[in-house]
Amino acid sequence: MNSVAAPNETATPTIHKGLAGVVVDTTAISKVVPETNSLTYRGYAVQDLAARCSFEQVAYLLWYGELPADAELAAFTQRERANRRIDRSTAALLSRMPETCHPMDVVRTAISFLGTEDPAEDDSSPEANLDKALRMLAVLPTIVAADMRRRRGLDPIAPHHGLGYAENFLNMCFGEVPDRVIVRAFEKSMVLYAEHSFNASTFAARVVTSTQSDIYSAVTAAIGALKGSLHGGANEAVMYDMIEIDRPERASEWLTSKLDRREKVMGFGHRVYKNGDSRVPTMKEALTEVSRHLGDTRWLQIYGELETVMVERTGIKPNLDFPTGPAYHLMGFEIDSFTPIFVMSRITGWTAHIIEQTAANALIRPLSSYDGPPQRALSA
Ligand SMILES: CC(=O)SCCNC(=O)CCNC(=O)[C@H](O)C(C)(C)COP(=O)(O)OP(=O)(O)OC[C@H]1O[C@@H](n2cnc3c(N)ncnc32)[C@H](O)[C@@H]1OP(=O)(O)O
Numbered sequence: 001m002n003s004v005a006a007p008n009e010t011a012t013p014t015i016h017k018g019l020a021g022v023v024v025d026t027t028a029i030s031k032v033v034p035e036t037n038s039l040t041y042r043g044y045a046v047q048d049l050a051a052r053c054s055f056e057q058v059a060y061l062l063w064y065g066e067l068p069a070d071a072e073l074a075a076f077t078q079r080e081r082a083n084r085r086i087d088r089s090t091a092a093l094l095s096r097m098p099e100t101c102h103p104m105d106v107v108r109t110a111i112s113f114l115g116t117e118d119p120a121e122d123d124s125s126p127e128a129n130l131d132k133a134l135r136m137l138a139v140l141p142t143i144v145a146a147d148m149r150r151r152r153g154l155d156p157i158a159p160h161h162g163l164g165y166a167e168n169f170l171n172m173c174f175g176e177v178p179d180r181v182i183v184r185a186f187e188k189s190m191v192l193y194a195e196h197s198f199n200a201s202t203f204a205a206r207v208v209t210s211t212q213s214d215i216y217s218a219v220t221a222a223i224g225a226l227k228g229s230l231h232g233g234a235n236e237a238v239m240y241d242m243i244e245i246d247r248p249e250r251a252s253e254w255l256t257s258k259l260d261r262r263e264k265v266m267g268f269g270h271r272v273y274k275n276g277d278s279r280v281p282t283m284k285e286a287l288t289e290v291s292r293h294l295g296d297t298r299w300l301q302i303y304g305e306l307e308t309v310m311v312e313r314t315g316i317k318p319n320l321d322f323p324t325g326p327a328y329h330l331m332g333f334e335i336d337s338f339t340p341i342f343v344m345s346r347i348t349g350w351t352a353h354i355i356e357q358t359a360a361n362a363l364i365r366p367l368s369s370y371d372g373p374p375q376r377a378l379s380a
C-alpha cells in the first residue's frame, strides 16, 4: 500500500499553480515532446498522419491503438455513416436554442441531451463507451452544421451517406463539397486537433470520469473547458484580431501596442511547447495552400507580420489556433463555429482518455493550501 503523508498545516507546501509541470498520470494515447517539438498519436508522428491518413483512420487509431486494416476501416466508416442523423427530439432542442448564445453552448447542451436519451448512459464498459464515442463523433458534425445554417436562416442539410467524414460535413455546411484543396486542408486540421495529452479540456474530462460519472457528463465538461479563449476559443479570437488588423501593413503597430499594454496575443504561446507547436508547420502549409487556391493571401500576410514581430519582441511562437483561425475563415465558416469544429475533432481524444481513465481509475482530488482567516469562534 502506498503511504501518503498527512497534509501538515504548519509546513509551507509547494504550490503548483495551474498544475504547471506536474505529471499526474501515465497515458498511452499521445506523447508531446517539447524539446523536439514533436507529437505522436499511439506512436505515429502527427505530421505523417495528417499527410497520409483520413480523419476516420486517426479516430480509429486513437480509440483502438492501431491503424485499421482495410476491412476494419470499412466496417468502422459504415457504422460512423449510419449514426450521422439526429433524431427528432435533438432537432427540436436545437431549434429552441437562442440564436444569441454561442454555438459552443449549443454543442455542449446537445451532448448533455444525448446523455438523457441514452438508456445505457451509465454503462462505462469499454465496449459501451466506444459505441457512445462513435455515435458522438458521427452526430456532432450534423449538429454543428445544422446550427450554423439555422443562424444563416437556412434549413439543415441531411447527412450524405456516400460521403466521407470531411466531405459530408462541408456539404452539410455549404450545400456542396468544395475543391479537393479545401477538403484536404480541413481534414488535416481535424487530424491535428484530435488529441494533445493532458490539456485542460481532456483533463476536465478525466476529472469527471474519475468520479465514475458517465461519458456524456465528461464530454460536456470538456466542451465547457475548450470554449475558453486560453484554450480552444483562441482560434476564434485569432480571427477577430486579424479582422480588426485588416491590412498587413497595420499588423506590426497593432501588435506592438498590444504588447505595450501587456495584453496576451491570442494564438501565441503554449503551456508545454516553449519553442513552437509541433502542429503549426503542417497547418500553416494547409493555410498557405488554401490562401493560394482561393487567391486571397491577406490573412497569410497578416500571419507573417504578426509572427515576425511577436518572435522578435517576445520569442513566443504561434500555436495551432493561429493558422487554423484564418484557414477556417477562408473556407467560409463563421468565426463562432471555429471552436465547435475543434470539438468535432477533439471528441476522439477526449473519449480515448475517458476510456483510459476508466480502465485504471483513481479519483482525481488534489490538495489545497488554505490561506483564509484562521479558525475563529462564532460571535454569541
Ligand atoms: C489548442 C490550444 O489550446 S493552444 C493554446 C491557445 N491559447 C492561446 O493562444 C491564448 C494565448 N496564450 C496564452 O495565454 C498562454 O501562452 C497559454 C495560456 C496558452 C500558456 O500559458 P502559460 O504556460 O500559463 O504561460 P504564461 O501565461 O504564464 O506565460 C509566460 C509568460 O509569457 C507571456 N505570454 C505567454 N503567452 C503569451 C501571449 N500569447 N501573448 C503575450 N504574452 C504571452 C506571459 O505574459 C508570461 O509573461 P510574464 O512571465 O512576463 O508574466
Ligand SMILES: O=C([O-])CC(=O)C(=O)O
Pocket: 193, 195, 196, 198, 199, 200, 231, 271, 272, 319, 320
Ligand atoms: O495542450 C494544451 O495545453 C493545449 C493544446 O494545444 C491542445 O489541447 O491541443
